[in-house]
Amino acid sequence: MPGADPIPELKATLVSANRILVHHDIVDGFGHVSARLPDNPERFLLARRKAPGLVTADDIIEFDLSGEPVVEKHAPTFLERFIHSEIYAARPDVNSVVHSHSPLMVAMSVAGQGAFRPVCHTCGFLGEGTPLFEIRKVAGDATNLLISSRELGKALAETLADAGVVLMRGHGTTAVGASVQQAVYRAVYSEINARVQLSAQQMGVPEFLTPAEAKACEGTSSLQVERTWAYWLDLIGQGRASQPGVAG
Numbered sequence: 001m002p003g004a005d006p007i008p009e010l011k012a013t014l015v016s017a018n019r020i021l022v023h024h025d026i027v028d029g030f031g032h033v034s035a036r037l038p039d040n041p042e043r044f045l046l047a048r049r050k051a052p053g054l055v056t057a058d059d060i061i062e063f064d065l066s067g068e069p070v071v072e073k074h075a076p077t078f079l080e081r082f083i084h085s086e087i088y089a090a091r092p093d094v095n096s097v098v099h100s101h102s103p104l105m106v107a108m109s110v111a112g113q114g115a116f117r118p119v120c121h122t123c124g125f126l127g128e129g130t131p132l133f134e135i136r137k138v139a140g141d142a143t144n145l146l147i148s149s150r151e152l153g154k155a156l157a158e159t160l161a162d163a164g165v166v167l168m169r170g171h172g173t174t175a176v177g178a179s180v181q182q183a184v185y186r187a188v189y190s191e192i193n194a195r196v197q198l199s200a201q202q203m204g205v206p207e208f209l210t211p212a213e214a215k216a217c218e219g220t221s222s223l224q225v226e227r228t229w230a231y232w233l234d235l236i237g238q239g240r241a242s243q244p245g246v247a248g
């Protein structure tokens with residue numbers, strides 16, 4: 001609809017993203033997903049501090065790239081909002097960020113640099129491997145591991161560089177995408193890749209994708225993202241198949 005406000009639609013997409021991430025056990029009481037405003041790249045939408053499964057559109061507020069709320073300045077916010085603000089500042093191509101503590105990715109985060117690699121064709125976005133953020137290198141060996149300042153967010157964004165996913169040692173993962181749908185896909189499929197990789201490692205040494213195979217697989221990713229998002233909306237009761245009387 002011409003002239004329609006994109007913000008309510010983006011908030012609804014973020015609510016769906018939260019539900020989908022809960023459904024796949026990517027987030028639990030912790031974790032968050034944000035989206036950059038399409039008509040104002042210096043701003044992004046993120047829920048106030050709340051468990052992901054409880055987030056409604058009314059909980060989602062606007063932040064600037066310093067990581068602070070624009071209007072509701074005293075709203076309770078996530079300590080780790082700087083993950084989002086500093087990645088948006090560093091990566092103009094990124095329009096959505098998912099931060100999570102999904103268990104197998106935490107396992108991968110403590111397995112050492114280079115341990116986590118793409119094993120299946122749905123995970124080409126993992127490329128030649130996933131960068132690993134080591135907070136001890138920037139803040140010493142006595143932190144609570146949280147990205148609780150702009151400086152730490154900036155260091156995380158530097159480690160992410162141009163990758164789609166960054167592991168955070170002893171903590172979790174941050175996945176990024178050009179859309180909410182792509183960032184959610186990467187968060188869910190990173191955990192799936194970890195599951196497949198660990199299963200294979202119980203039987204022997206896995207055959208990982210070559211960098212060229214990963215790149216070729218990523219070439220079809222927009223179709224994968226579109227199909228999984230439609231299915232996932234249905235899983236959370238927002239898809240066409242779950243609406244009686246809707247044809248198609």
Ligand code: MN
Pocket residue numbers: 030080099100101146171172
């Ligand atoms: Mn965290």
